[in-house]
Amino acid sequence: MQASPDAITRVSQRLERFVTRLTREALAETPMARPVTDAAASALAGGKRFRAQFLLAGWRAVAEAGGRPSEVPEEVVDAAGALEIFHAAALVHDDIIDNSDTRRGRPSAHRALEAQHRSDGWAGDAAGYGRSTAILLGDLLVAWSDDLLEEGLRTAPRERAIAARTRYARMRRDVTVGQYLDIAAEASHPVLAEHEHLDAALLVASFKSARYSVQQPLAIGAALAGSSPAQDDALSAFGHPIGMAFQLRDDVLGVFGDTAVTGKPAGDDLREGKRTALIAFARAALPPSARRTLDELLGDPELDAAQVVALQGAIRDCGALDRVEQLIAGYAHEADRALAGAPLGHGAVGELRDLAIAAVRREA
Structure with a gap:
C-alpha cells in the first residue's frame, strides 16, 4: 500500500x-x-504529493515500531x-x-x-x-x-518539534545548494575533465532531489514520531538511493517522456541544456564528432522536433539510456536491502517499498 x-x-x-x-x-x-x-x-x-507521502511514511515507520499507530496527528x-x-x-x-x-x-x-x-x-x-x-x-x-x-x-512534543524543525531547515539549505549546483554544472561543463561530468551530475541529483524529495521528508516524519538513531540511519540508507533513482528517472523522462503524460514538451531537458547523468554517459560513449554535435545542440531553446528525435536516438543508441536504467536498478536494490531487518514497523516497510516502486517506475 x-x-x-x-x-x-x-x-x-x-x-x-x-x-x-x-x-x-x-x-x-x-x-x-x-x-x-x-x-x-x-x-x-495537482501534483502527486510524493514528498507528503514520504513524510507520512517516515512517521508511520517509527510510530508502528513503537506500537500500533493511531490516527496521524x-x-x-x-x-x-x-x-x-x-x-x-x-x-x-x-x-x-x-x-x-x-x-x-x-x-x-x-x-x-x-x-x-x-x-x-x-x-x-x-x-x-x-x-x-x-x-x-x-x-x-x-x-x-x-x-x-x-x-x-x-x-508537537518539544523535543520532536526541535528535531523536525532542524531537519526541515537542512532540507531547505540542501535544495538551494542543489539548485545552484545545477546552474553551475551547466555553466562549467566546458572546463570539466571528462570523468568529472558524471560526478557533477550525481552531486546535483543528490542535493537537488535525492535528499529533498525522499531522504529528508522521511527524516522529518520520523522526527515527529520520536525516532531513534538506528531508525534514522535505516530510513536514510533507504531514502537517499531511492531519491537518486527518483531523480534519474526524472532525467530520463526529461528527454524521452511522453508530453501527454509529463505535461512538458518532449525533450525539454535537451532544450534547457540539463547536464544530467544521462548526458554524461552519452558524452563518454559517443565518438568525438557526435559528442561535439551533442554539445552544440544541447541547451538550444529553438531545437525542433527532428533535432530532438535525432538526439534521443544518439543517446539511446550509444548505450547511455541503458547505463542510466542500470544505475536506477542498482539504487533501487540498495534501498530495498536497507529495509531488511530495519527497526521499523512491518506494515510501514511494505508501504516504503510500494512508494519506492511508484517513484522509480513513474511515467511523469
Missing part, C-alpha cells in the same frame, strides 16, 4: 483551508494582491502540507531559472502572470512583470510553508 489515502486527503484539505485563510487575510489588507494569491493557489493544485499533517507548499515554491523558481513555459500541462507561473498582464492591458514589459511577480510568488510560498509548519509544531 502507499501512504493512507485518508492521510493524503487530510493533507490536501488542510492545504485548501490554510490557503483560503491566508488569501482572505491578504485580500482584506489590499485587493490588489489577488493576482499573486490566485497564483499561489494555482501553484498548489495534526502536526504531521501540517508538516506534510508545509513540504508541499515549499515544493510549489521550488517549482516556481525552477521554472524561472530554466525559462520553462509549462508545468503539469499548464503555463508555468511566470508565463501565466505574463499572459495576465497582457490580457488586462497593463503597462510595461509583460515578460518582466511575469518573472518578477513569480519570484515574489515563490518567496510568498516559502513564507507560507514556514507558517504552516510552525502552526503544526505548536502542538
Whole structure:
C-alpha cells in the first residue's frame, strides 16, 4: 500500500483551508494582491504529493515500531502540507531559472502572470512583470510553508518539534545548494575533465532531489514520531538511493517522456541544456564528432522536433539510456536491502517499498 489515502486527503484539505485563510487575510489588507494569491493557489493544485507521502511514511515507520499507530496527528499533517507548499515554491523558481513555459500541462507561473498582464492591458514589459511577480510568488510560498509548519509544531512534543524543525531547515539549505549546483554544472561543463561530468551530475541529483524529495521528508516524519538513531540511519540508507533513482528517472523522462503524460514538451531537458547523468554517459560513449554535435545542440531553446528525435536516438543508441536504467536498478536494490531487518514497523516497510516502486517506475 502507499501512504493512507485518508492521510493524503487530510493533507490536501488542510492545504485548501490554510490557503483560503491566508488569501482572505491578504485580500482584506489590499485587493490588489489577488493576482499573486490566485497564483499561489494555482501553484498548489495537482501534483502527486510524493514528498507528503514520504513524510507520512517516515512517521508511520517509527510510530508502528513503537506500537500500533493511531490516527496521524495534526502536526504531521501540517508538516506534510508545509513540504508541499515549499515544493510549489521550488517549482516556481525552477521554472524561472530554466525559462520553462509549462508545468503539469499548464503555463508555468511566470508565463501565466505574463499572459495576465497582457490580457488586462497593463503597462510595461509583460515578460518582466511575469518573472518578477513569480519570484515574489515563490518567496510568498516559502513564507507560507514556514507558517504552516510552525502552526503544526505548536502542538508537537518539544523535543520532536526541535528535531523536525532542524531537519526541515537542512532540507531547505540542501535544495538551494542543489539548485545552484545545477546552474553551475551547466555553466562549467566546458572546463570539466571528462570523468568529472558524471560526478557533477550525481552531486546535483543528490542535493537537488535525492535528499529533498525522499531522504529528508522521511527524516522529518520520523522526527515527529520520536525516532531513534538506528531508525534514522535505516530510513536514510533507504531514502537517499531511492531519491537518486527518483531523480534519474526524472532525467530520463526529461528527454524521452511522453508530453501527454509529463505535461512538458518532449525533450525539454535537451532544450534547457540539463547536464544530467544521462548526458554524461552519452558524452563518454559517443565518438568525438557526435559528442561535439551533442554539445552544440544541447541547451538550444529553438531545437525542433527532428533535432530532438535525432538526439534521443544518439543517446539511446550509444548505450547511455541503458547505463542510466542500470544505475536506477542498482539504487533501487540498495534501498530495498536497507529495509531488511530495519527497526521499523512491518506494515510501514511494505508501504516504503510500494512508494519506492511508484517513484522509480513513474511515467511523469
